[in-house]
Amino acid sequence: MKKLYFTPGPSQLYFTVEEHLKNALKEGVPSISHRSKDFQAIYSNTAEQLKELLNIPEGYHIVFTSSATEVWERIGQNLIERESFHFVNGAFSEKFQNVIENLGKSALKKQADEGSVVDVETVLIPESSELISITYNETSTGASHTQNDLSLIRESFEDQLIALDVVSITPSVEIDFSVVDTFYFSVQKCFGLPAGLGVWVFNEKCIQKAESLLNKGISIGSYHCIPELVKKSVVNQTPDTPNMLNIYLLGKVAEDMNKKGVQQIRQETNYKHALLQHTINESKYLSHFVEKEINRSKTTAVAITTIDSKLLIDALNKKGLVIGSGYGNFKASQIRIANFPTHSKEQIEMLSDQILSLNI
Amino acid sequence: MKKLYFTPGPSQLYFTVEEHLKNALKEGVPSISHRSKDFQAIYSNTAEQLKELLNIPEGYHIVFTSSATEVWERIGQNLIERESFHFVNGAFSEKFQNVIENLGKSALKKQADEGSVVDVETVLIPESSELISITYNETSTGASHTQNDLSLIRESFEDQLIALDVVSITPSVEIDFSVVDTFYFSVQKCFGLPAGLGVWVFNEKCIQKAESLLNKGISIGSYHCIPELVKKSVVNQTPDTPNMLNIYLLGKVAEDMNKKGVQQIRQETNYKHALLQHTINESKYLSHFVEKEINRSKTTAVAITTIDSKLLIDALNKKGLVIGSGYGNFKASQIRIANFPTHSKEQIEMLSDQILSLNI
Secondary structure, three states: OOOEEOOOOOOOOOOOHHHHHHHHHHOOHHHOOOOOHHHHHHHHHHHHHHHHHHOOOOOOEEEEEOOHHHHHHHHHHHHOOOEEEEEEOOHHHHHHHHHHHHOOOEEEEEEOOOOOOOOOOOOOOOOOOOEEEEEOEEOOOOEEOOHHHHHHHHHHOOOOEEEEEOOOOOOOOOOOHHHOOEEEEEOOOOOOOOOOOEEEEEOHHHHHHHHHHHHOOOOOOOOOOHHHHHHHHOOOOOOOOOOHHHHHHHHHHHHHHHHHOHHHHHHHHHHHHHHHHHHHHHOOOEEEOOOOHHHEOOOEEEEEEOOOHHHHHHHHHOOOEEOEEOOHHHOOOEEEEEOOOOOOHHHHHHHHHHHHOOOO | OOOEEEOOOOOOOOOOHHHHHHHHHHOOHHHOOOOOHHHHHHHHHHHHHHHHHHOOOOOOEEEEEOOHHHHHHHHHHHHOOOEEEEEEOOHHHHHHHHHHHHOOOEEEEEEOOOOOOOOOOOOOOOOOOOEEEEEOEEOOOOEEOOHHHHHHHHHHOOOOEEEEEOOOOOOOOOOOHHHOOEEEEEOOOOOOOOOOOEEEEEOHHHHHHHHHHHHOOOOOOOOOOHHHHHHHHOOOOOOOOOOHHHHHHHHHHHHHHHHHOHHHHHHHHHHHHHHHHHHHHHOOOEEEOOOOHHHEOOOEEEEEEOOOHHHHHHHHHOOOEEEEEOOHHHOOOEEEEEOOOOOOHHHHHHHHHHHHOOOO
């Protein structure tokens, strides 16, 4: 029996990936030179499709890394001289903070209670913090910020750099990226691709910051520092030999999403989200982890389980439906269910029916 | 017409990759969690197959990065406090040296004349250099060191760390890795895989060095520093979400190579190398770039062209045979031909026939 993955990443492949993979092999995509015109056309297509899909404002550069985790380190090297400030809503926003500390820089944080987000209106951020980090959708807890939160931070901090983690949320939810200076994601979440590629987008202010650090004699890394990435990206190349196959697949999937229409994807996301909320409300085994409805993730439903989560996970696994356990300390007491663009309404309906008919 | 790639990486996929890719999709490899037992089994298999294939000595750790380029930076962060020494035979060994300088450390070098390697017996390496870097096979020039060179350096420098670049050479040529402390390669060369994965192997001395830097309060990076990589590798995991698909494919291809027998692969490499040498000798358009026969790469034949290399490349391209141009400044005046395990004797014979019958 072929399984259906509702795990919050890696997850089910986007339903067109297999076909694109076949074409990639036919066209010899993995064998071409990363310095060839053919690869430049692939890079260009992927960047253009992403610009359209995510409505990326003019003047932002799109570059590729190997993961969102790598972007954390690159931000630390290129955009922070002494101090950053982190909104911490769970394990992943905290990991970013740790990365900055590992680089020998000061990383302040405001930590939310488990299952909630930091109230941006009450938080005090020192003027000395050069970069403010927000994780839109905390994949570990299912707690999500809002566009309003981003706008409020931008209004209060015009000069600071704002870095936005949109792993496991974009393109399923509309975000106005013009209020942040840099954002990033990995492709094994909402884009339904094999893991091994990160997308990093930043504006001119970020380039200037990296150059100012360089001019001060501060190391900003090597092959993947911002000046090197930009120098190559303007000719649709990368400094190293990249994961070309994934860059190709990302372009094709973004193209498919553009053809379908991002509004359609977002409407379906809302419908499936409502269905999952209903499922958590109705199931005798489940209750919401994130109390405030406005902060419940549209793409990552997280529920507390009345019994060991393994019993629920195994019962669904026997039916070919794979859901995620809770993250870290919540492994046995929570489940996580992804609502990504590849998950059809029918599949989420089926999952919901199966959960509601469980009798363990 | 499907093309055959003799480019020195990315190159022709190993002939079993397409089949393994189909199986990976069937088994849901890109969708499983990188924290699952299924992925741990994949990691373990890949490490074990590599240990057998490359005869990796006991006590060496195998970890995964996104490229060999990334390994350069990780070596710079983890294994060098102040100073390294680099044997530079071409563009790639020089790029490594640049990476170390970009990290704000001192990188000494001895540069060979173009198309040759540094004579290890005459070079003076200061005792202050903590790490000595050698690139076995310089993909840009086709100049290759020998096992004897490695042994000579080891004998003279027992305490220093020796780092060996085996990109585009392993497993096609036998190397006794016990004389170096760390070595690394990317998978789009001899392993015939899509780009986007690096393999980094190091011994206990490297772990101790990284820990000693950390204890001195020196930043050794974050998620991909040696202690983090080791901590995860002992449970067959990675710190970040890795290129799982490529780790799976690498294990399968290494398994295929073990079944075929590495000796068989090396014998075929020698035969095809001799054939390419003969082709360069006989062609009216070609002459050897690397003068000393012992330093001519077994896997990357590089020839000077009497006419613009583009004319030769285009003529072969029309027959579906893709070879590489010269690297950098040699783009128009040289060609490069890969002799990797996926290239069969028959394919190299066909390429040779076509080159020798060219009339431009």
